[in-house]
Amino acid sequence: MTYSKPAPARAAITPAGLMFLAITSVGWGFNWPVTKYLLSELPPLTMRGSTGVIGAGLLAALALFSGQSLHVPRALWPRLVLAAMLNVALWMALMGLALLWLPASEAALIAYTMPIWASMLAWPVLGERPNLLRVISLVMAFAGLASIMGGNGFAASVEKLPGIIMALGGALGFAVGTVLAKKLPLNLPPLSAAAWQIGIGCLPVAIVGLLVEHADIGKLSNLGWILLFYSTVIQFCVAYVAWFAALARLPASVAAIGTMAVPVIGVAASAVALGEPLGLGQIAALVFTLAGVVLATRS
Secondary structure (H helix, E strand, O other): OOOOOOOOOOOOOOHHHHHHHHHHHHHHHHHHHHHHHHOOOOOHHHHHHHHHHHHHHHHHHHHHHOOOOOOOOHHHHHHHHHHHHHHHHHHHHHHHHHOOOOOHHHHHHHHOOHHHHHHHHHHHHHOOOOOHHHHHHHHHHHHHHHHHHHOOOHHHHHHHHHHHHHHHHHHHHHHHHHHHHHHOOOOOOHHHHHHHHHHHHHHHHHHHHHHHOOOOHHHOOHHHHHHHHHHHHHHHHHHHHHHHHHHHHOOHHHHHHHOOHHHHHHHHHHHHHHOOOOOHHHHHHHHHHHHHHHHHHHO
8 A cells, every 4th residue: 555656657676676565565464464363352443543543653753754744735634634534544444344254365355456446446537448458357356256255155255245345345445545646646745645644544443443342452462462563563664664665766567566465475474374264265366366456557
């Protein structure tokens, strides 16, 4: 996920850029099983919202340290709040809730259909007509979803349906936010834009969580504290800073395609760390989903 302007298409591929891209993919990929495990000790909205608010504060401090201004012109506030709600609030809330019904591996696969939905939404919003490759990518995405829903039988699919709907809602919300960002760009420094959007988007999630959930932070295990640190610092700060550094050193298309390693890492890490199934259904979903995203980014 990104909130910055894409790097110029003529940017050269550098070893440093590839290294930063790898750090981003690993950081975001591992966060799927991390979040899934944390849900066994903390409720979803409180956990997702609070880590985001703290992460936004750390990003704001990093922005100031690097000389980036946090000032937001008055005219930009409406689109900033809209972007935060679509790109962050919906994502954090719905993906966190989706993990209550879905394995982390399957939630990650559904989440990373975002580029496909964005390419489809670009037609009515930006006037970018879908070509044959984009239509095929959409078909491949639906094939991946069908593999997830049918991999463990009809009864299991019905039980997963709330999670699938929520994960799709989060992915679609982020796709809408991405497309609107091209139509209504935020002319803010990248770290400042990320800090504001994450903070504005996560604050209401955290507040709702505190009001409707019961989180006993005192009962958090030692492993839980370590994973909470990971979700707050590594996911929101290290991975985001690495992403911005990668965008500055790589062509945008290379960076976008490189993020497809995130669901692959998420699926593999969830299978190893959480013992989640990695059968034919999950492998088929992985192949179809990644193929669809590849076609979408190349179209």
